[in-house]
Every structure is written in C-alpha cells, then in structure tokens.
Amino acid sequence: MLTIKDLTVKIEDKTILKGLNLTINPGEVHAIMGPNGSGKSTLANVIAGREEYEVVGGQILFNGEDLLEMEVEERAHAGVFLAFQYPVEIPGVSNANFLKSAINSLRTARGEEELDAITTLKLIREKAALVEMDEKFLQRSLNEGFSGGEKKRNEMLQMALLEPQLAVLDETDSGLDIDALKVVANAVNKLRDEERSFVVVTHYQRLLNYIIPDFVHVLYNGVIVKSGGKELALELEDRGYEWVKELATV
Amino acid sequence: MSESMQILEDHTKTEYKYGFTSDLEMDALPKGLNEDVVKHISKKKNEPEFMLEYRLKAFRHWKTLKEPTWHNVHYDPIDYQDIIYYAAPKPKKELQSLDEVDPDLLKTFEKLGIPLNEQKILAGVAVDAVLDSVSVKTTYKEKLAELGIIFCSFSEAVQEHPELIKKYLGTVVPYTDNYFAALNAAVFSDGSFVYIPEGVRCPMELSTYFRINMANTGQFERTLVVAEPGSYVSYLEGCTAPMRDENQLHAAVVELISKENATVKYSTVQNWYPGNDKGEGGIYNFVTKRGLCAGRNAKITWTQVETGSAITWKYPSCILKGDHSVGEFYSVAVTNNLQQADTGTKMIHIGKNTKSTIISKGISAGKSQNSYRGLVKIGPKATNAHNFSQCDSLLMGDRCGAHTFPYLEVDNPSAQVEHEATTSKIGEDQLFYLKQRGFSEEDAINTIVSGFCKDVFQELPMEFAAEAKKLLGISLEGSVG
Numbered sequence A: 001m002l003t004i005k006d007l008t009v010k011i012e013d014k015t016i017l018k019g020l021n022l023t024i025n026p027g028e029v030h031a032i033m034g035p036n037g038s039g040k041s042t043l044a045n046v047i048a049g050r051e052e053y054e055v056v057g058g059q060i061l062f063n064g065e066d067l068l069e070m071e072v073e074e075r076a077h078a079g080v081f082l083a084f085q086y087p088v089e090i091p092g093v094s095n096a097n098f099l100k101s102a103i104n105s106l107r108t109a110r111g112e113e114e115l116d117a118i119t120t121l122k123l124i125r126e127k128a129a130l131v132e133m134d135e136k137f138l139q140r141s142l143n144e145g146f147s148g149g150e151k152k153r154n155e156m157l158q159m160a161l162l163e164p165q166l167a168v169l170d171e172t173d174s175g176l177d178i179d180a181l182k183v184v185a186n187a188v189n190k191l192r193d194e195e196r197s198f199v200v201v202t203h204y205q206r207l208l209n210y211i212i213p214d215f216v217h218v219l220y221n222g223v224i225v226k227s228g229g230k231e232l233a234l235e236l237e238d239r240g241y242e243w244v245k246e247l248a249t250v
Numbered sequence B: 001m002s003e004s005m006q007i008l009e010d011h012t013k014t015e016y017k018y019g020f021t022s023d024l025e026m027d028a029l030p031k032g033l034n035e036d037v038v039k040h041i042s043k044k045k046n047e048p049e050f051m052l053e054y055r056l057k058a059f060r061h062w063k064t065l066k067e068p069t070w071h072n073v074h075y076d077p078i079d080y081q082d083i084i085y086y087a088a089p090k091p092k093k094e095l096q097s098l099d100e101v102d103p104d105l106l107k108t109f110e111k112l113g114i115p116l117n118e119q120k121i122l123a124g125v126a127v128d129a130v131l132d133s134v135s136v137k138t139t140y141k142e143k144l145a146e147l148g149i150i151f152c153s154f155s156e157a158v159q160e161h162p163e164l165i166k167k168y169l170g171t172v173v174p175y176t177d178n179y180f181a182a183l184n185a186a187v188f189s190d191g192s193f194v195y196i197p198e199g200v201r202c203p204m205e206l207s208t209y210f211r212i213n214m215a216n217t218g219q220f221e222r223t224l225v226v227a228e229p230g231s232y233v234s235y236l237e238g239c240t241a242p243m244r245d246e247n248q249l250h251a252a253v254v255e256l257i258s259k260e261n262a263t264v265k266y267s268t269v270q271n272w273y274p275g276n277d278k279g280e281g282g283i284y285n286f287v288t289k290r291g292l293c294a295g296r297n298a299k300i301t302w303t304q305v306e307t308g309s310a311i312t313w314k315y316p317s318c319i320l321k322g323d324h325s326v327g328e329f330y331s332v333a334v335t336n337n338l339q340q341a342d343t344g345t346k347m348i349h350i351g352k353n354t355k356s357t358i359i360s361k362g363i364s365a366g367k368s369q370n371s372y373r374g375l376v377k378i379g380p381k382a383t384n385a386h387n388f389s390q391c392d393s394l395l396m397g398d399r400c401g402a403h404t405f406p407y408l409e410v411d412n413p414s415a416q417v418e419h420e421a422t423t424s425k426i427g428e429d430q431l432f433y434l435k436q437r438g439f440s441e442e443d444a445i446n447t448i449v450s451g452f453c454k455d456v457f458q459e460l461p462m463e464f465a466a467e468a469k470k471l472l473g474i475s476l477e478g479s480v481g
Helices: A040-048 A074-076 A095-108 A117-130 A148-162 A178-191 A229-250 B003-020 B034-043 B051-064 B102-111 B116-123 B133-146 B154-160 B162-168 B179-187 B428-436 B441-452 B462-475
Strands: A001-013 A014-024 A027-034 A051-062 A080-083 A090-094 A166-170 A197-202 A216-219 A222-228 B150-153 B190-196 B221-227 B231-236 B252-260 B263-270 B286-294 B297-306 B309-312 B317-320 B325-334 B341-350 B355-364 B371-376 B386-395 B401-410 B418-424
Touching: A001 A040, A014 A040, A014 A051, A014 A222, A027 A040, A027 A229, A040 A051, A040 A074, A040 A080, A040 A166, A051 A095, A074 A080, A074 A095, A080 A148, A090 A095, A090 B428, A090 B441, A095 A117, A095 A148, A095 B441, A117 A148, A117 A178, A148 A178, A148 B034, A166 A178, A216 A229, A216 B286, A222 A229, B034 B179, B034 B341, B051 B162, B051 B179, B150 B154, B154 B162, B154 B190, B154 B441, B162 B221, B179 B252, B179 B286, B190 B231, B221 B231, B221 B263, B252 B263, B252 B297, B263 B286, B263 B462, B286 B297, B286 B325, B297 B309, B297 B341, B297 B462, B317 B325, B317 B355, B325 B341, B325 B371, B325 B462, B341 B355, B355 B371, B355 B401, B355 B441, B371 B386, B386 B401, B386 B441, B401 B418, B428 B441, B441 B462
Parallel strands: A027 A197, A027 A216, A080 A166, A166 A197, B190 B221, B221 B252, B231 B263, B252 B286, B263 B297, B286 B309, B286 B317, B297 B325, B309 B341, B317 B341, B325 B355, B341 B371, B355 B386, B371 B401, B386 B418
Antiparallel strands: A001 A014, A001 A051, A216 A222, B150 B190
16 A cells, blocks of 8 residues: 655754665554654655655655655545644634545545535544544634644544545654553554554554554654564563664664 | 515616716816815705805815825826816717626636626626616605715715715814825715714615716715714625726725714725736726714724725724714725735724724735735823734745734823734645645635634625625636636
8 A cells, every 4th residue: 555665854954864764564563663853754744745854855645646746735645644743723713624524525536526515514523532532622613722642632633534545654653642642542443443544653662562563663764673563662671772773782 | 586686687777877868968078176166066966055065175185285205105196187177978889799808807806706797887887677676766765865864976976965064074173184194185077975963873785886876986986974873884895896997096085974873884995997917008096085073972983895906095083072982993905916005093082981892804916016005093091092003915936025014102101002013925735735635726815814804794794795705806817827
C-alpha cells in the first residue's frame, strides 16, 4: 500500500532523512521508534505533505500513485490521515462543525453524497463514545483550551470518523497518562482490519503494550537501522537508544 | 417565494425602472463647490428654507476647516473643486447581455450565490420583469404605514415630514463635528429616513435592499433613524455584491436617536470597490456615524462588516446619555492588497450605570494596513459605567500591518473599564491541519476567518451573516501562500 524508496528530506539546510526505505502492506501496523531528532516526526509529516520539508530525493508510492505529487488535501481524500503530535487550536470554530465539514469534504472528493446534519451528528456521537469523549467537547471550539489528553482523544475521534486507509500517529502517546493512552490504543485496535494500515511513531515502548505492532523499525540519523517484530521494542526498552547508536556506526 | 426574495425582486424592478426612464433631468452642475452650488442643490430638491439655511451654515463652516490628517491612512490630496456636487439621476449604461460584463465581476457574483436576474441588475443588464413588484412594494409600505412607521428616502422625508427633519437633523452629528460631516451637511444628495413611533416594534428588518427610492443615493448620503420610547428597529445597510461607483469620494453621515427603552440595531456590510491590486481607482469612504441613547435604558448596536473601499475612515459611536443605556459595537474590517482602514468606535458615557461593549476584529492581508482606533470616555457623572473592549487582529502573510489605538478618558472613579487585545497570524499550522482533514485551501481559510469573526457574525441577522462569511472568503482569496 505504501512504498517509501530512498527518501531524502531536508528542512532549511539540514538533511533529516537520508535515503529511508519502508514498505507497508494493507492491514499492517508498523511502529517507528528512535531517539529524539532521528527524523520520526519528519517522516510522519512528509507522508502527510507538510510544506516546510523539502524532498530532495526518493519516492513515496501510495496504492501505486506518486504521493509526493499530491496536495495535502488530495492525500487526505485518498485516505491518508495524520494524528498530530500537537493538534492546533482554531478559535470560534465548533468541533462538531469542523468534524462535519471534514467528513463531508472527504465524501465530496470521493463522489459520495454529503451526509445531512442529523446523520452526521449521530455518527459523531457514536464515535465519541468509542474514544470516551464527553459530548460537551463537540460544542466547544476546536481544541481550544483542551488538555493534552483531550486533544489526542479528539485526534482519535477524527480518525474513527474519517476511516483512513493509512493512519500515521505522530507521537500520539507523548504526554498522556495511562488512561488516555489506553483510549488511544483502544481506538487504533478497534479500527484495525485487513485493509487499514497504521504507522505508529513513538519514542517509548509503553504504547506498544497496548497496540501490538506487526513490525518495529528503529530510526536513527535519518535511516532505519534495524527492523524486527514486536520483540524489538522490548529489546530497545531494555538496552536503550545507545545500543541503536552503536548499531548505526557498525 | 420568501418575503425577502420578493423584496429583492422588488428592488430589482425599481432599478430597472430607473434604468429606462427617459424623462429624467440630465442636468449636472459644473465641477466645484461654492455657495451657489449649495443653493442650487437645495433648490433642485425643492427644499424648505430651513434646509437651505442648514446647508449654507454647514458650507460656511466647512470652508474654515482643514482636512484631518491624524488618521493612519495615506492618499493623494483630494481636490474638492474637481468634484461634481450635483447631478440628476442618470440612466445607467444599458448592456444587452451578461456577455458584456466584466467576467471577474460575474465570477464574484457566482461565488456569492447571487441569482442570475439579480446579477444582471447589479451589472446593469436589461432584464424582463418577473413579477408585478408594484403590488409587493405597496403591501410592504402599507404594512409599515399601519404601524405608523416612516421609511423613505431623505428627500421624500424633507417634503413629507419637514417637522421631524427640522427637529432631529444634525442633533447627533452637528455640521461642526468634523470636516467630512460639514461637507456632507452642505451638499448631501439623498439617503434614508426612518421613524418608529412610541412602543412600536418594527416587524421586519429595514434594508436598503428594499428602500423605496433607490436612485442616486451616491456620494454624500445622509441617514437619520429616530426610535421613539419603547420602540425597536433593525436596519440593514449595504450589500455584499461589489459596488462600483464613478465617484471616488464618499462622505456619508448617519444619525441614530434611541429614546427611553428603545433599541436601534444598525448593521452594515460595506463592499465598495477597493481598487485594483495596484491600489488604483478605489473608493475613499469617510463616514461619520453616531447614535444617541437619549433616554433611560436606551440601546444602540452597531454591527459592521467592512471589506471594500480603498480607504475606510469610520467610527460608529454611541453617546450614552440616558441612565442605564447600552452601546455596542461589533466590527469586522478586512483589508487586502493596498487597502487602508482606520476604523473603530467612540463610547461616550454620560449617564449613570451605562454600559458599552466593543468587539473589533481586524483582518489584514496583502500589503494592507488595518487600524483600530477607539475612544472610551467616562464622564464625571457616569457613576458605575462599564466598558468591555476586545480588539483582535489577524494577519495573513507578513507584508500587511495591524495597529491598535485605544484611547481612554475616565473622569469617574467608579468606572470599570476592561481592554483586551490580541494579534495573531493565520498559521501555516492551522491551514495544514484543516487541509490534512480534507479541506481545500479556500475552505480552510474561510473556516479560520469565520471562527475569528464569530462574535461579530452572530450579531448580524442570519441571512446577512451567511452572505458576509462568503464575502470574507472572497475578499481574502489567494492571500495566503
């Protein structure tokens, strides 16, 4: 579904990703781990199409299409979802209206009919229950004054509503207490199926106790230095990132 | 067909009629301004003696004044002797089909969702009459008349209700007020007059859309609204469709009088031609708007959405004279390209327990400059006066400017005055977030801007608010990225 070949990315004059390769098949969950500054978030943002990153080499194919040629919203329409590390606040825009517009912009782009207000609201309520979000957050301005945990819940709510084909979670677990972490994991697990794939970017192994990945990749200095199964995460937890740095120098 | 649609049709027909009337006087005075011109205007309009005197006094005063320069806008000097101050209504140049109309204008109409027939009217294309609008107009006028409400052109009011004009004209904005108010008082051509009798709640929004006489309100417009005790009126001015005018200088005066327990809501959407992207040809809009809360519990609310004009100079104000009276000002001012806006309000607290609220949202894009200028004055007798001001600026890009000039004069120690101000930049982060959720760039900008302006839009009548939102989106198109 997603094939990344030799991806090289710069921001300003610094090269962050240095020829990264990764293949993700439908239904797989890939965890990307690595120390701070290794390029994890860069990878997540480049997949979603953030402009300040300059792709200087390589290719990303999504279902055979050149993802890098697509606009940000076109990628969303095609089924790419990014759960943000720092979801932005947009004052004066009610969460419910935002969710409704998001659902309908995807439907319109796919040639489907827009959902009416009542159906949308019903759907939103149903999914809000899934992420244990109090309905009062639907009437508030988008993310405004939300705690870190509430913002991440809201990201998961959006993911559940938009039903992406590929969901990229950019350090969704950072700063969450154990209860919020479980909510995030629960949302991912409920959405896991044979067609949908996940890229879970995380600094800590903790989240992977709840989301069991099919593959774990260790990113260091802009390349994947080691890949393995779920046990790799535990080994990392044990041996720390210093071990990875040694791997990289070999 | 809804009532408002019928009214639109009505308006449509009215303009159409003027477009074809062949017996209109075609005379225009030569350029320039002197006492003879003022006398001529008054005579042409068949005005009573008191009006001529008023105009002459204003003119003599204007001659002693200098054009103000304290505002934060810049323009080449205006040659006041190079302006025609009186021209009889001229038929608009008639086009045969929409193919002859500027395609940019049509594109904007389409985006605003303006019906085809109305598009034709606004662009000056001949249309066939679609319904018998005369009956609609009559029904409408009859309904208001039954309640004793007067809603007519200013000229008509001078003829039909001279006693009311004599009593109220210039009582809130005297001709001595400022340069442009003096000029307006001397040469104003026409405008609107509204009178709501005691205890009457005006059952519909009074809108310039369906004002009875639309011809040639033009350059120096004069509006007077009088709300007797216990009455209520909501007045809408302007139009979201782009308005072009060959007169570059506009200097309007609006006076509102709200008596005991009366409420006047005055909403404006201003979309005069802002000039092209080089800043050429736009309208200079120098407006004096002021309301007097004359009695106890009187209330005046100004709501404005300003997107047009090359230069906007405008401070809708409230004089809170009656005890417990309330003044409100809700404003969205958008500037793009080379537009300049210097706008805000004055809240003058005179009575006890008076209360004022100021919510100002400035949006700057392109190379534009957007200034908020506001005065809150608490007089010595205004015990327990309360003011809340919030001035927010949103910048799009890094070549525009936002400025805030709050002035505060407090002469009573019991006053409570709160001022909040923020400046934010429309963030790449916000745009990226919305686009990642499938929003187009245009929808993303509209969403962020509408959110920013929510506090003001919710004060507008609902249909107007929806149009205003669209208008904002169009005004800001292409201003990010």
